Amino acid sequence: MYKKWKLYEPVPELAAFAQEIGRDTTVAALLWHRGIRTRDAAELFLHPERLPFADPFAMRDMDKAVARIQKALAQGEHITVYGDYDVDGMTATSLLTRTLRKFGAKVDFYIPDRMTEGYGLNRRALEEIAEQSDLLVTVDCGIASVADVAAIQGAGKLDIIITDHHLPGSELPPACAVLNPHRAxxxxxxxxxxxxxxxxxxxxxxxxxxxxxxxxxxxxFTDDLELVALGTVADIVPLRGENRRIVKQGMARMEATALPGVAALVEVAGLKDKKITAGHLGFLLAPRLNAAGRIESARTGVALLTAEDRAQADKLALELDALNTERREIESTICQTAEQELESLDMAETKAIVVAGKGWNPGVIGIAASRLVDKFYKPTIVLSVQEDGICRGSCRSIEGLNMYEALSACKEHLLQFGGHAMAAGLSLREEELPAFRAAFAAYAGAHLSEEDYEPKVSVEFEMMPEELTLDLVEELSLLEPYGMGNPKPYFGCRNVRGREAMAIGREQNHLRFKLGTEDAPVTSLMWNRADLAAAVNRETLDVVYAPAINEWNGRRSLQCMVEDLSPAQSERVFPEKELLRDIYRYLYAMQRGQGLIPFDTAALTAGFCQSFHHISQYTMGAALRIFQELGILRENLNENRYYLPPVQGKQGKMELDASPTYRRHKVI
Known part of the structure; x- marks a missing residue:
């Protein structure tokens, strides 16, 4: 699915701003795009280590929380840290547990089971904790647990301090202290x-x-800043202000960390002796920790992060690595099953995706929903149907649809729901599933335009790869760490030709090719798209990329990390009637001569170009889709091939208007 470019408007003040901050105009423009307009703001953004940490006592109730913990330390009371089962919760639990132990506290931690207890505080757990602890401190949860806190603390069983960052409701829990910067x-x-x-x-x-x-x-105090950085990146909060300083300094420490658990996690992820980036935290380290909470118990993650012995840490890191592999396999199975369920639908006409499966792992369905959004770019809900007939699901949205508002509009079909604009969770009875699916699709159709269903990528500049320099890319690195609020900058180039494209990697699933000129070639990499090699070597392209520096054997060279490859406008030729006839004849001759038609758009395109004339994979893909919609081309998934069924009536006659894809093209 090709992405539409979203280009920034030109900045008339750019030259003056670049001169004011003493930076290249490219860097100046990137800062301007991020809302930075002054020299002081630019310096703090580029050098977040210069930003002073805000006084923690400016947070409401901080004095009360500190006083109560100091009392517990002085009187030898037992403290329990109660966290969440995601990476933010695990790192917060580990940080506070380690810090309290350094201060001499008697402290333990508790994390609820995702499957049996769910998110946040629950009465049974609080009752059990009250039997052994005098003080409970929550991290990353508790702000919504008004009734449970009132029942436990009101009975004098246990003092509770809430620390959380989720939005509070109209009433705060009646705890000893409630630390939350979102308090009104x-x-x-x-x-x-x-x-x-x-x-x-x-x-x-x-x-x-x-x-x-x-x-x-x-x-x-900045002890264990590695943990704070990891949890901050994993929770996808804006990397501005204090978060930016936390992540940048935490990543730097991670490269030579003294924390056995972090060192073991870095090594098992293949990052030892490498410069750690926010991408590494979000896509390599965090998933291994998250696998614990999704497949088994998040306590394993906390045990790793609080480990004092490297041998024990290595053992736990390997366990998490194995769980992450299992998580990927479960996720892949769910996605494949879901896609098979969607095969009968006309995805171009489908406004939203709601898929359900019996016994699907509830800890993995959120990732599966994200994968389906990546592939189809539709608001997506993946539901696990439990033995009790209750469907529990995760939701992921696209730009333009507020998922929480969509669920609110369909609440008559739901038992429970909650979340944010882009992600949410819900539960409903299985018998309500058809009505909910229809209501959700109707809401999406009414609130999303055709343009909203086009995936988009923000392009900061149009710049040919041969214009890049090492000095420019090094200066761009000052904008790291990238994340929410500070996206990785992408550049674009149109009507370019790639060359020497080939599959690389252990599984031959990644793509490497060259852009630029013969005199200034730039190696380009694209993950998981080796299938595009033939198109890169043959077609004119539009490319979106992030510039980077590759270091190998002491040599440094420029490279492009490709985010999106799409056919140039000249290649986006829709197959009209005569071309469709030619492609059908080509497929018919292939089936007669070889006995099969490969399930490979790239190979079919290359073969047609050799036998007839140049077309792009875009054109071949559209033709194959039209033939399938007409029922004159079918898939044999068991043998991984297409086939042409026997023709009824006059051979070669096509009722093209019976194809939704062809009809939509005529309207355009």
């Missing part, structure tokens, strides 16, 4: 902290109180 009465300046970020501010406040010194934002 909280003056703390940075509202974008992750759950681990709020826990980190509590640690900073405790350290400051114990030192007896005035707050100093530059020499503040």
């Amino acid at each position: 009465d909280c003056p703390y300046p940075d509202k974008d902290l992750a759950g681990v970020g709020v826990a980190f501010k509590l640690c900073q406040a405790l350290a400051a109180a114990r030192s007896g010194k005035l707050w100093d934002g530059q020499s503040a």
